[in-house]
Amino acid sequence: MRLTWLIVFLVLACAAGYGFTIAFRKKLNILLLGAKDEPFAQPGVRWKNFVSKILLQSKMIKEPYGVVHFFIFWGFIFICLGEIPFILEGLFPQYPIPFLGTNPYFFLVKDVLAALVFVGLMVGLIRRWIVRPKRLYRTMEAFLVVLFIMLVILTEWISTGAKYALEPHSVAYALDPVYRSVAALLSGLSESALVGIRDGVWWFHTVILLIFLVYIPNSKHLHLIAAPFNAYFGSLKPLGGQIKKLDLEDETVEEFGVSRIEGYTWNQLLDCFACGECGRCMDNCPANLSGKPLNPKELLSRTLKHHLLAKGEVMQKYGLKSTGEESAEAIAEIAATHPEDAAILQQSLINDVVTEDVLWSCTTCMSCQVQCPVSNEHVNKIIDLRRYLVTMEGNFSPELQATFRNIENNSNPWGVGWNKRDEWAAELNIKRMGEAENAEYLFFVGCAGSFDNRARQVSAAVAKIFQAARVNFVILGSEEKCCGEFARRAGNEYLYQSLVAENVELLNGYNVKKIITTCPHCLNTLRNEYPEFGGHYEVIHHTQFINELISSGKLKLKQDPVSEPQKIVYHDSCYLGRYQQEYTAPRELFSKVPGVQLMEMDRHHDKSFCCGAGGGRMWMEEHLGERINDMRVEQALAKKPQAIGANCPYCITMLEDGIKETQDSEQLVQVVDPAELIVKLI
Template identity: 40%
Template sequence: MDIGRIIFHLLFTVFFIVANVVFVRAILYRLRLIFNGRPAFFNEDITKNLNLPFRIKSFLENVVLQKKNFKEPLRGIMHAFIFYGFLVYTIHTTSQMIAGIGGYLMDDPYQFALPKFLFGETANHIYEQTVNYVSILVLTGLGFFAWRRWIRKAHGLDVHSPASAIVISMIGTLMITTLLGNGAKTVAATYYSHAGLIDGGLGKVWELVGVSNSNADIVTQIMWWGHILTVFAFMLYVPTSKHAHLIFAPINYFFATDTPRGQLSKLNLDDENAVWGSNKVEDFPWPNLLDGMSCIECGRCQVECPANRTGKMLNPKAIIVELKHQLLEKMPQVEKARAGKTPEEAAEAVAALETGVINSHEGLSEESIWGCTTCYACVEACPVGNNQVNAIIEMRRHLVLAESKMSAELQGAFVNMENNSNPWGVGAHTRADWAQGLDVKVLGEAEDKNIDILYWVGCAGAFDERNKKISQDFVKIMKKANVNFGILGTEEGCSGDSARRGGNEYLYQTLAQQNVDTMNGYGIKKIVTACPHCYNTIKNEYPQFGGNFDVVHHSEFINELSKDGKIDVKVADDASQGKYTYHDSCYIGRYNNNYENPRDVVKKVSGGKLEEPSDHHTKGLCCGAGGAQMWMEEQNNDRVNNKRTGQLLDTGATTIATACPFCITMITDGVKHADKIDSVKVKDIAELVAENLN
């Protein structure tokens, strides 16, 4: 027996054990740090709250099938080459590991192949040829991503990224050593009959440079060791780099929250030990910390963020990346402070630590935290399942509830909501004045309180002069369709959306509970509203307070009335000369996947024609008013609404349709800014329909 072979493969076994131990320890260490964060959605009863079918589906769709990556088709295909290449290489690398561990017992360890051992020569030949072609595809994907980062210098990517260069080099080395090794195998006469196009061609190249039957085995061994040592280096490096997403992103998708997109977590305000928002790293819910470890730093969230696109301080990528860095830097201090202490002693020791993250880095500045419109574009774009918005809301809650830090404008809106149950501060007793003369049933005043549908008007529809007309036109539509509806009048309060997304969870919960109690008192079952923010809040968040209602947005409601023949909508007189476009509201679009209902309604009026702006549907650009931005001044002069309006005007449209009171306000301001108010109309879909009813 060759003593040299035994020594080499004993060394391999040592390397194998060390690499795997270091690899597993690095992963477990980071998972331990992550789960030191605040308990999240299934901390009380994991068997009850795990929702395994949902998690398996999330994993299969987004990890195995790469659903999120394919939202960008070209990048998705290139990433799929690499991802599925890794899956194919699992068998190849496993074969090489087996050959390495037991190599000194084999006559020809460098030729060992697991498919051959398990299924025979034919299966092995098919597999080896598959590996060759997959290797070429992986190299193609690597080349594409290298080109994007260092030649094209795509926005959002760090062109000075040694980590990316290292990983691309490692993966490339794995592919190249495999291809060259397979090519060397074919040089031996006994392998010619099994050669394919790629390995056979490489074998010919080896022969041209002097490799023959006598030394082909040496080349195979060199390539084998090159592959194996690269695998070991990869295992040692990846868990400590940004490419740890290979491990943590699948975990992130498995542990994705199964609550609706538009539902934020509910703080237990009655618990004296509850954490009101997050600043210290240990106070963040662990899913936020898992997001940090999952981040690939691809910059897609940054590219899509409307605040970042208009020069604001906010960079959702920087927030998540810095949260990861803070986790790795400060959570070990927390672990050390807690070690060997009672819960009371541990809490006291941790409280003395400086583990705050807000203002610890430019990316986590207060200004950046307040720049978010909560439009969800970052979450929609993220290929690894991160939720940047949730982390931002956690920090806003801390600033508002724990430190009373907010802009004077936002504080004024909070005071108005508290005193008059609307952000404008208009007297609450005038909430139903918009409906005077329309013969609308007000439940608190009507003898017959029997209704099929409650029309939730919302603060904008009740108090804002521009949006009052939309409320009146929507009533006109419902009356035309003989809908049995009513309103709450002065008993309706602010839904609380801006309070919650502005960080004032205490005010939000007060408003929400009052509204839920009122509606439950009237036995309300179905609600329709023209405000996407009220729609999302009542539909997705009021169930947290016992408010379980069937909630529809007026775009869906109007579309159903039209389809059912309850209203007859004619084509507008100006449809043949003018053009129509539609602006997607984030809160009915990305939050609630309602894209086609408003478009169908607009097409009824426009004669089936609709000009789409450059950003639309899932990539629609925010109007700039969400996330309580409606009540705050923008951080610079490059306003989000002006950028969005510019996209809409670029379609050549003479009518811009909206389906949100915030959007109609912001887009109208944008049209005025562009000095187009005399030539371009901005109208809600309810107005378009009401004007064109037969």
């Protein structure tokens, strides 16, 4: 009898194993069609990320349901361990498995966690099918996975409970409340009935388990396997330094940026399989929430993934490694006999798969990546597509065309003459870099701080604070040029790299070591992106630096309350907050102003809502959905403040524009940088 069991089990297991292997190998081969990359350096840091993000579920537990998922994750691991003695002892009952099959404490822990998994799955079903948040799609695929896991748990409980009823003196199950409860329910049945339940349910459980095994690599729940690898192989660069440098002088490169799915690196494509479709990205994406066509979850888990699978399967079918120019002749031959396959191979990633409106909706705020619990990287995929559009096709909006031209002609997006860059400092007696020796700090004012009338006020306030604290600083004056941040994120890599080359030559020529800036966009670019081009500087934001001046006693403040509004609601900028993880310094500065009561918006810190200016959007009109800056202003005004605090010139502009759109002109709420209040106390 047991020999028959063993033969049937081996046949089923081999069939399931074969099905799993074929499906998994197909996905792996498709993944390896991506461009080569070598994310293997710093294994110690990578293992730390793996432990934090996967084993400890550090990102997942930041939301209430994430705690439920934590127990589902660990419960699932113990359930899988419990399958070893359950299956083997069903086949070889006379040979108990050491430790796993005989240790009562293991079964106790396993089934406590399994019970929590079962409850968690019930909560998940209610949440997805009854509460119905928009971020969770209601699909048969999602339902089947929950059903499979619940059946695996229930059938193991019933079969082992029947076994315990047959062997009431078994030490292994003595502490387990679930098995004891099931055994108690079945205690009135005959021995033959108990044997029938034990064996029949064992087979039902085994078949369900093997079906589930085959189903995983053929469904979105491939993320159970892909997510741990994604956490390990994810980028170790700072969040703001992950854009890949293009070698524009390499004449062997067919295209710059990405226009074909295989143009992404294999570990970028791994994101598509790692996505668990939890929807945290879409729940925190300002483009999605404002009604624009970009949905980061849809982009990864549906659009790019489905195209990758379809195209990858055809490429494997014909042995193609690429669909670039070198494959044109082969694709033409395929078109003669299989036009439907050729049509898939000839699809452009841009417009045929991802629309331009999707690409240009992104503000590069990074909220999607920061919220993602499995380390997916959405933003750089969008920037890579933009870089192809702009660099290879010259395809971009008229607004961007004018702004790019302004930078080319006058080294700033405003298009104001370069000789007027230091007009804001005309009456402040600030030395220029060429006039001073051994200056400790360069105040990199930035284009907004030099040309935007509102941002100029912040620049002046910061300079006055530095002078009061006797900081040894200089500015570049008319020698300063745009850092290039906007150009790069808008896809113009040529313009960006030309600006970087000029700036690095200038800064290194002056032997600059330390830089202070009021613009978080400049901060991120100079700190995280310039090193790849030979520019290695210690860069700090003005709020961080001023906070240090006060804390160290180098800057003394009056304790008289300022005449400014006192209830201030604070807005975290994306490029200082999420990109640099700096949330404390600006808040501490506001708190140092006597009489100021600082308030938080509902969306704050790493969940702060973008102002809408990043990623080149500052220079583009919003034609789709709601205006993002208007939405952020409404969130701020809901707290009934007297002022909105900000730390970025782009944010100040966008918030002030939003206030003008939503408020009576006679009762406008102010937007203030903390430096503008601190300067009144020196």
